[in-house]
Amino acid sequence: MQKFKINTSFSYLVAVSGGPDSMFMLNELVKMSVKDLVVCHVNYNFRNDSDNDQKIVEEFCAKNNLKLEKLVIEQDYSLLKENFESWARKTRYDFFVEVSKKHNIKNVLIAHNRNDLVETFLLQQERKSFVKHYGLNKTSIYKDLIIVRPMLNILKSEILVALKEEKVPYAVDSTNEDIKYKRNKIRAELSENLFPEIVEQIKLLNNELEKKSLKVDWYVNNNMSADELKINKNLQDSNLEFIQRTIYKWLELIKKDFVIQNRRNKTIFEIAKNIKVSEKVFWEIKIGNYSIIKDYDNLFLIETKVIEPKTFVIKSKEDLYLAEEFINWLDLVNAIKRNKENYPYVITNDFLKYKLDTYTLGKKTNRYLIDKKIRYKNRMLKAVVYSKRTKKILNTIK
Secondary structure (H helix, E strand, O other), rough: OOOOOOOOOOOOOEOOHHHHHHHHHHHHHHHHHOEEEEEEEEEOOOOOOOOHHHHHHHHHHHOOOOOEEEEOOOOHHHHHHHHHHHHHHHHHHHHHHHHHHHHHOOOEEOOOOHHHHHHHHHHHHHOOOOOHHHHHHHEEEOOOOEEEOOOOOOHHHHHHHHHHHOOOOOOHHHHHHHHHHEHHHHHHHOHHHHHHHHHHHHHHHHHHHHHHHHHHHHHHHHEOOEEEOOOOHHHHHHHHHHHHHHHHHHHHHOOOOHHHHHOOOHHHHHHHHHHHHOOOOOEEEEEEEEEEEEEEEEEEEHHHHHOOOEEEEEEEEEHHHHHOOOOOOHHHHHHHHHOOOOOOOEEEOOOOHHHHEEEEEOOEHHHHHHOOOOOOOHHHHOOEEOOOOOOOOOOOOO
16 A cells, blocks of 8 residues: 555656655655656765765665666865755755756655654744745745655654565664754654644644735735836835745745745845835845845845946047946947047946946936936946046936
């Protein structure tokens, strides 16, 4: 009898660590005669016996004629500047994405069980986490990869019994016993007898969450333009939780939620608080290689390197190629030609500086930008050109 159900006509990647849960799942898949499987194993070399885990997976795959993709990591963990578990998860899932593209398989099976679901929920409660779903969802998305967790109804105790009965080899991760990790501490103190009550609580909370999500979806779907989110009074008057969920949904829709994947709670709270209380027409929050920017009544996300301030002095015609650094380069070159090429000129998108140093149409550029409500996105992406002598901006700012 099948321990869990999947569509056996689909192709799957199978995440296999060598531990009891993933070896149980892989063994069941073999028994189901699922034909198109690619096993994915990551050896972090984090423990002294990591090679043993890899050997167990290799031998099982060889015995059952299964395709195996391995990622063997050589890393000095004393130099790791982030939480190991978060780093390992990102490394693992990015590897799955890579293998997915190689084999053209969109589904990856993860061996989370009922115990993992309950432990995750209790961890969320303890951390007061902002979550999209309480516990674990049967399916989720990571960078277009479909994550499938078919074993959420199976208890850990059932898995261990089955492995023993069928003599399936598996590795034991000694770090799972280390109670300095919060999840391990919860696991050590938890009894499976309590699961029915906890699972019922999870269902109730997820039902409430679904109602909130419908309201969030309505706001986002009605207040998006291209990849930008419109900020209006309705959003600003909402509670912080609603605003946080709205930001996450927006990032999810533009397929950039990975930007905040490992720092979601703190970062989204900071953005939400700024939306609710800040009266500034412009602010910027940097997140890794990206920036989230409030631009009047719009919120947009952009790679920080794209909007880095750049300034060039154009001393002669031979320097005009430097204008090509900006998307409005032709406008800049034409403005110089209209000015009879009276070098030197300055080309820059450093609006925080040039707005104080230059003049536009007879007034201070700062005043002009305010009066015309020139979007900050345009100020960052498009450059201005001005005479180094007169400080007069020559191109039209719009």
